[in-house]
Amino acid sequence: MGTSHRTAPGAQPATHAARRRGSVLEQAILDAALDQLGAVGWKGLTIEGVAARAHTGKAAVYRRWPSKLELVAESLKSGIPPLIDPPDSGDLRADLVSLCGWMREQMYSRSGLALRALMDECDRTEGEYFAEVILGRVVDPVKELIAAVVRRGIDRGEVRPDATCKLVADVVPAMMMYLHKTSGCDVQHKDLVQVIDQIMMPLLRADAPGDRVPSSADGGVR
Secondary structure: OOOOOOOOOOOOOOOOOOOOOHHHHHHHHHHHHHHHHHHHHHHHOOHHHHHHHHOOOHHHHHHHOOOHHHHHHHHHHHHOOOOOOOOOOOOHHHHHHHHHHHHHHHHOOHHHHHHHHHHHHOOHHHHHHOHHHHHHHHHHHHHHHHHHHHHHHHHHOOEOOOOOOHHHHHHHHHHHHHHHHHHOOOOOHHHHHHHHHHHHHHHHEOOOHHHOOOOHHHOOOO
């Protein structure tokens, strides 16, 4: 006769995983949406695919997020990491290098990959829907970090006083995206150092050419 195997009172059978509920299941769905967005892009993402990756049924997804737009927006909000404090080493270049290193890490993180996939594929209407996440939680806060480093440089006399134009804070993020798209490769640390040394430092330094009075060799006053 065979031996009977009994499960201890209150224990789950070894062949069945415990059923996830509530916040645990919701987080699994949000993580799956973020992974799917990075893997297949905005256009390739489906509720069915997210449900399969989360090991749940699509009804469980629809009960919480009635549309793909709402699900992806919530997954991005959940997945975007908290901001760091602006670097403050007392040296402008060192702070820019440190900040750009952190920006690069975020760019190639799971949430960064998902965010770039979304920005590459969503149309204008969809872009407007995601503006609060893209601008309010990523673009504007990162630009404010750069602006904070620049303001401290002004206070120390390293940066020319009028270098407060909003376009100044656009330079590094714009160059990172440009380098990524045109090279087809990940932006490397050395690339960011070049952007800082060849663009940002000459642009920001207190003795920038724009701070001096043009001479006759410059073609006169412009």
